[in-house]
Amino acid sequence: MNKNIDVIENPVLKVEDLCIAYNKSDSKYAVKNVNVTVKKNSITAIMGPSGCGKSTMLRAINRMHELYPDIKTEGKIYLNGENIMKMDTIQLRRKIGMVFQRPNPFPTMSIYDNVIAGYKLNGIRIKKSERDDIVERSLTNVALWDEVKDSLHKKGTFLSGGQQQRLCIARSIAFQPDVILLDEPTSALDPIATSKVEDLLVELQKDYTIVLVTHNMSQAARISEYSMFMYLGDLVEYGKTDMMFTNPRNKKTEEYLTGKFG
Amino acid sequence: MSTEKSSIDLTKNNTYRSVKDKVFLWTVIVISIITISPIVMIIGKLVWKGFRQINFSFFTAVTPSTFEAMTAVANGEIIPGGIVNGITGTLLLVLMASLIAIPVGIIIGLFLYENPGKRYADLIRNLSDILQGVPSIVLGLIAYLWVVKNITQGYSALAGSVALAIMMLPLIIRSTEETMKMIPGTLKEAGLALGVPYYKVIIKVLIPSGISGLSTGVLLAISRILGETAPLMLTTLGNPMINWDVTAPTSAVPLLIWDFYNDPNMVDLIWSSSLFLMGFVLTLNIISKRISAKSKA
Ligand SMILES: Nc1ncnc2c1ncn2[C@@H]1O[C@H](COP(=O)(O)OP(=O)(O)OP(=O)(O)O)[C@@H](O)[C@H]1O
Ligand SMILES: [Mg+2]
Numbered sequence: 001m002n003k004n005i006d007v008i009e010n011p012v013l014k015v016e017d018l019c020i021a022y023n024k025s026d027s028k029y030a031v032k033n034v035n036v037t038v039k040k041n042s043i044t045a046i047m048g049p050s051g052c053g054k055s056t057m058l059r060a061i062n063r064m065h066e067l068y069p070d071i072k073t074e075g076k077i078y079l080n081g082e083n084i085m086k087m088d089t090i091q092l093r094r095k096i097g098m099v100f101q102r103p104n105p106f107p108t109m110s111i112y113d114n115v116i117a118g119y120k121l122n123g124i125r126i127k128k129s130e131r132d133d134i135v136e137r138s139l140t141n142v143a144l145w146d147e148v149k150d151s152l153h154k155k156g157t158f159l160s161g162g163q164q165q166r167l168c169i170a171r172s173i174a175f176q177p178d179v180i181l182l183d184e185p186t187s188a189l190d191p192i193a194t195s196k197v198e199d200l201l202v203e204l205q206k207d208y209t210i211v212l213v214t215h216n217m218s219q220a221a222r223i224s225e226y227s228m229f230m231y232l233g234d235l236v237e238y239g240k241t242d243m244m245f246t247n248p249r250n251k252k253t254e255e256y257l258t259g260k261f262g
Numbered sequence: 263m264s265t266e267k268s269s270i271d272l273t274k275n276n277t278y279r280s281v282k283d284k285v286f287l288w289t290v291i292v293i294s295i296i297t298i299s300p301i302v303m304i305i306g307k308l309v310w311k312g313f314r315q316i317n318f319s320f321f322t323a324v325t326p327s328t329f330e331a332m333t334a335v336a337n338g339e340i341i342p343g344g345i346v347n348g349i350t351g352t353l354l355l356v357l358m359a360s361l362i363a364i365p366v367g368i369i370i371g372l373f374l375y376e377n378p379g380k381r382y383a384d385l386i387r388n389l390s391d392i393l394q395g396v397p398s399i400v401l402g403l404i405a406y407l408w409v410v411k412n413i414t415q416g417y418s419a420l421a422g423s424v425a426l427a428i429m430m431l432p433l434i435i436r437s438t439e440e441t442m443k444m445i446p447g448t449l450k451e452a453g454l455a456l457g458v459p460y461y462k463v464i465i466k467v468l469i470p471s472g473i474s475g476l477s478t479g480v481l482l483a484i485s486r487i488l489g490e491t492a493p494l495m496l497t498t499l500g501n502p503m504i505n506w507d508v509t510a511p512t513s514a515v516p517l518l519i520w521d522f523y524n525d526p527n528m529v530d531l532i533w534s535s536s537l538f539l540m541g542f543v544l545t546l547n548i549i550s551k552r553i554s555a556k557s558k559a
Contacts, residue, residue: 062455064451064454064455067450067451067454089457090457090458090459091457092457093454093455093456093457094456094457097455097456098451098455100448100451100452100455102448104446104448104449104451104452106449106452106453106467106471107449107471108467108470108471108473117453117456118456118457118458120466121453121456121458121462121463121466121467122456122457122458122459122462123462168452171452171456172455172456175456175457
């Protein structure tokens with residue numbers, strides 16, 4: 001066991017020997033042998049320099065890589081003890097929501113329809129009153145309700161970038177997943193929109209487990225409880241965020257956190 | 263002092279700039295005139311020669327007999343009758359060709375988009391490009407052999423539609439693939455990340471997002487086949503009456519134009535029919551331009 005990597009009891013997510021290569025035929029791995037456990041109802045940040053494999057690792061958790069047949073994923077990931085590789089991808093992705101770097105509301109749908117897109121696109125029929133409840137609850141959760149309640153039937157793409165991103169978060173929580181994966185959700189946003197999204201994530205961790213990729217160390221320091229530091233595909237260090245920032249165990253982590261590279 | 267100097271510099275610069283500006287302006291004007299004059303002359307000629315014939319019966323009556331036309335011309339009257347058999351024939355042909363080509367073309371286009379860089383996808387793409395280069399008369403011959411000889415045992419609207427559908431296919435395939443490529447991949451991922459099955463993402467997310475591109479492609483393909491004459495001569499033959507039977511010979515506006523051209527008494531109808539056809543094609547083009555402009559806005 002790597003002493004730089006903490007182990008959490010009863011984790012929501014447990015990653016075992018995860019290796020990912022973008023090309024089946026060569027042995028250049030973008031993620032190498034990662035073992036990690038993620039705490040329930042917390043925010044876990046994944047940090048590291050560009051190209052270290054943060055997105056690659058995150059996208060393994062909802063099996064997004066399976067869209068691209070060249071990508072090879074080895075190892076195991078458990079969600080609440082259940083091997084996700086054995087789950088139906090459709091069920092899995094309803095339990096593990098994802099928010100992308102650039103806001104991507106469905107351009108043909110209204111704000112309302114974007115929120116319940118998970119139901120609509122899956123053809124899940126629910127009563128109108130129930131739908132209204134889901135929309136209101138999800139939008140309230142992302143602190144967007146007051147801003148858009150009078151224009152629910154306008155296209156989601158009319159919103160500002162920050163509002164769109166919050167809409168995308170609302171879309172991903174409408175199904176009440178166990179885990180939400182976010183890949184640099186604020187990198188396309190201005191500081192005010194960023195801080196709104198951060199506040200929102202802090203709120204959301206009461207109900208959801210959040211795994212957040214971020215370039216921004218101070219963001220990780222502000223909102224995350226646990227942090228991973230990745231370097232060249234390796235998980236170098238994992239532990240409580242405040243511990244990592246005050247007392248990093250690995251030299252590379254320290255250099256990164258003190259801005260020697262990145 | 264210094265202000266004076268700089269103002270002198272500015273005027274100098276200004277004369278040079280304004281000369282350059284004028285030269286550029288006039289070049290643009292001349293080039294624009296060269297580009298638009300053929301289309302203006304064509305439309306002008308068609309309107310001038312054709313408008314007299316365009317009246318209510320033009321759209322409601324079938325083609326007149328040579329004798330009727332001859333009498334009218336001899337008396338200095340406008341030719342009676344119209345081209346409704348051609349209009350309905352063209353509609354029937356376009357409708358059936360679209361029914362064949364749109365689903366097939368979109369499915370192949372989606373397939374190409376889903377399999378980029380695959381050998382068989384490249385093969386299909388190349389074949390489709392070759393298909394686009396096949397002379398339409400050859401497609402007419404093929405449809406003659408396939409459909410006229412074997413399926414309908416005679417000239418038929420179906421045979422013509424098959425020839426036209428083959429002409430539409432490469433255009434629709436190409437525009438579908440290009441449209442899909444323009445849709446950001448993150449949209450597809452967003453759909454899948456919500457636990458939506460792949461085929462539903464295609465049907466409910468990708469196609470609606472690309473609907474303007476798809477319909478532009480379809481409209482352009484239709485306007486491309488509207489004027490086709492050669493393949494229809496070999497397949498649908500023509501019909502002096504309105505026909506809605508897909509297994510029977512049928513008329514079409516371009517076929518009528520060819521008939522009128524061959525009948526000295528009907529010359530006047532050439533222009534009005536051409537005007538109609540041109541107007542139809544132009545309208546489709548304008549609609550498709552507007553759709554794509556709207557989607558970009
Ligand atoms: N589609 C791809 N095909 C091939 N290699 C890829 C692909 N995407 C990423 N990689 C490689 O995998 C490695 C990890 O990439 P990844 O996108 O996970 O980095 P990241 O940590 O998210 O970086 P960033 O902070 O810039 O987003 C990089 O070396 C990259 O070159
Ligand atoms: Mg990334």
